[in-house]
Amino acid sequence: MGNNNEKIVSSKEIRNKTLLAFAIFFLLIIGALFGWRWINNQPQDNGIPTPLRAVLNGNENLFSNYIYSPDNSSKAYSPADAVPRVRVNGDAGLGDDFDAAAWKLQVVRKPGDTLFLSLDEIKALPKTEVIFDFKCIEGWSQITHWSGVKFSDFVNKYQLTNQSTMNYVGLNTPDKKYYVGIDTRSILHPQTLLCYEMNGKPLPMNQGYPLRLIIPVKYGIKHLKRIGTIFFSNTKPKDYWYERGYDYYSGL
Amino acid sequence: MPKRQKMAKRLHVLRAKSNNKILILQQMKKIVKKHPLAIRWFHWINFPVLAIMIWSGLLIYWANDIYRLGWGNTTVLKFFPDSFNKALNIPFRLAEGMSLHFVFMWLFAINGFVYVAYLFFSGEWKLIFPNKKALKESWQVILHDLHIINNLPPQKKYNAAQRIAYTGVILMGFGSIVTGIAIYKPVQFKTICALLGGYEWARIEHFTLTILFALFFVLHIVQVVLAGWNNFRGIVAGFEVVTVTPLPPNVNEIIEDQDQ
Structure with missing residues (x-):
């Protein structure tokens, strides 16, 4: 007693204090429920409510500008660690009508100025191997073994350094049915490959023959299979899974 | 809770030594900050x-x-x-x-x-x-x-x-x-x-x-x-609410604290 945490009061006062507290409590519950409804009833921005999209874009800004470092690489493994059977998880953009013989990589240097490159021309560049834990946005991962040309080597060789000061790189499949946009910082990461081999052999058709992207600092959805066109842009290029509610950045 | 104890929650009968008078005290409620x-x-x-x-x-x-x-x-x-x-x-x-x-x-x-x-x-x-x-x-x-x-x-x-x-x-x-x-x-x-x-x-x-x-x-x-x-x-x-029985100032000693 005599403690200022304790006070003798009338039953009426107790009742009033209790009622007041619970009235505020219920108002807050109702407020929270309305807040939840409000979020879910907002207009959609690429598959999710606008407020959620705004925060995801904020996350992208934070992680791409302040957390991402080209010095942080996906852990490298030895070829023996790689799984022999690589999971195939999607075939968007891999239509049957693909004419492999006629394929050339198209690099849009600027509108109306497109570079056409054959697979042999790409293979003439230094070959880089990447063996890493491939992470799918679904939550599984697999140690897989890829080889190809570092995107940064490719940029230097074909004098795309001016273009690569732009914010984003866009990639499309030849049929334009699958497309991704990637921040230039991530695509210039030393582990990012224009990849033409898996487990030491040419890419299988279902892994994007003849050339695909391998970008270990991103989820699998960004590793576009069968590159048709590459272009540079200061605004976000179209992105297949972004349009379906996923995070644009999808960086690891 | 037994009935006897329930009653005791409401009323206490206290007998004071000084005047041998029986005082019936109602219990009071106290709020304790938690x-x-x-x-x-x-x-x-x-x-x-x-x-x-x-x-x-x-x-x-x-x-x-x-x-x-x-x-x-x-x-x-x-x-x-x-x-x-x-x-x-x-x-x-x-x-x-x-x-x-x-x-x-x-x-x-x-x-x-x-x-x-x-x-x-x-x-x-x-x-x-x-x-x-x-x-x-x-x-x-x-x-x-x-x-x-x-x-x-x-x-x-x-x-x-x-x-x-x-x-x-x-x-x-x-x-x-x-x-x-x-x-x-x-x-x-x-x-x-x-x-x-x-x-x-x-x-x-x-x-x-x-x-x-x-x-x-x-x-x-x-x-x-x-x-x-x-x-x-x-x-x-x-x-939280705690029930107490405060003593009047003229009671200086309780001889018996008995439930009724």
């Missing part, structure tokens, strides 16, 4: 936010729902049975789950860190962190709650079992954040990821912590229901 306003806010912000984190976590987990309890080909419990997923309409909502998870994670983490900072600066940590006797006493609390023994050791705001549970849940929250960071950005935070045993282990740990949160929730609700209204009012209004 949870500071800040802690009530932290608690009630955390409740819906953690619920959204778990819910969105279920939507995400579904896309690769490989965990189970069992050995070899024997599965005791699959996480989660199809009926569970179906009943809650969980399938094919990965994008929605991720968007919620990576928005509400901020509220969960900020609320959690401010809460822990508050515990330290207010001194409330002394009431929550387990003390030296906590292990032994928490065993007595468990035996008491299971009606095996009758007496509880003296306690302040929380008994020893509560101290362990509430401190444990803070550590679990911290663990969820750390394992979550390891899964969210395993390349940028590769050291954290490696310390947790790698990407797949971090995901298992993150999942296990979620299951522990769910178990904590069930136990917490059972205890809150058993503890009753006065206790629940404490986390909403901040106070």
Whole structure:
């Protein structure tokens, strides 16, 4: 007693204090429920409510500008660690009508100025191997073994350094049915490959023959299979899974 | 409660020595402050936010729902049975789950860190962190709650079992954040990821912590229901009501305190 945490009061006062507290409590519950409804009833921005999209874009800004470092690489493994059977998880953009013989990589240097490159021309560049834990946005991962040309080597060789000061790189499949946009910082990461081999052999058709992207600092959805066109842009290029509610950045 | 005791709650008959007069005293009520306003806010912000984190976590987990309890080909419990997923309409909502998870994670983490900072600066940590006797006493609390023994050791705001549970849940929250960071950005935070045993282990740990949160929730609700209204009012209004029998000033000695 005599403690200022304790006070003798009338039953009426107790009742009033209790009622007041619970009235505020219920108002807050109702407020929270309305807040939840409000979020879910907002207009959609690429598959999710606008407020959620705004925060995801904020996350992208934070992680791409302040957390991402080209010095942080996906852990490298030895070829023996790689799984022999690589999971195939999607075939968007891999239509049957693909004419492999006629394929050339198209690099849009600027509108109306497109570079056409054959697979042999790409293979003439230094070959880089990447063996890493491939992470799918679904939550599984697999140690897989890829080889190809570092995107940064490719940029230097074909004098795309001016273009690569732009914010984003866009990639499309030849049929334009699958497309991704990637921040230039991530695509210039030393582990990012224009990849033409898996487990030491040419890419299988279902892994994007003849050339695909391998970008270990991103989820699998960004590793576009069968590159048709590459272009540079200061605004976000179209992105297949972004349009379906996923995070644009999808960086690891 | 026996009838005799119930009566005693309302009336006490006290006989004073000085004049041999019988005084009938009505009991009075006292409010005792229990949870500071800040802690009530932290608690009630955390409740819906953690619920959204778990819910969105279920939507995400579904896309690769490989965990189970069992050995070899024997599965005791699959996480989660199809009926569970179906009943809650969980399938094919990965994008929605991720968007919620990576928005509400901020509220969960900020609320959690401010809460822990508050515990330290207010001194409330002394009431929550387990003390030296906590292990032994928490065993007595468990035996008491299971009606095996009758007496509880003296306690302040929380008994020893509560101290362990509430401190444990803070550590679990911290663990969820750390394992979550390891899964969210395993390349940028590769050291954290490696310390947790790698990407797949971090995901298992993150999942296990979620299951522990769910178990904590069930136990917490059972205890809150058993503890009753006065206790629940404490986390909403901040106070509990205690009944006392104040003595009038002319009574200096009680000879007999007898229920009637």
